[in-house]
Amino acid sequence: MGEKPRLKQVVTSVIAALFGVQSQRNRERDFGYDSPAIYIITGVIMIGLVIGALLVIVSWLT
Template sequence: MSDKPTLWQTLLSVLSGFFGVQSERNRERDFRNGRPLYYILTGLLMAGLFVVGVILLVRWALSLAGV
């Protein structure tokens, strides 16, 4: 049986990678059975969402400050 990472496991692996807390077991699973393209696309999507979130947070803070 293949131990291919599910979509949820891929998201958690990328998120763990962002924080640098990926477990050795999951890292090995990702490198052995995962497709790099899925991790790259997930990482780019999550980075984009982070940037948009920061922009929205700054705009909200500036509007509260009356700027």
């Protein structure tokens, strides 16, 4: 089991994964941790924030 990732590492990894620019070193670190739950939860939250921001921008523009 790898060491537990810090919140900043998880957020950075999720953002990089959303854009498809994750480095090999970070990918290995992420997959070395046994529980993917922190990455899944962070990803769902970040996608929700992006969708919410888009809805606010569209409603503001129309």
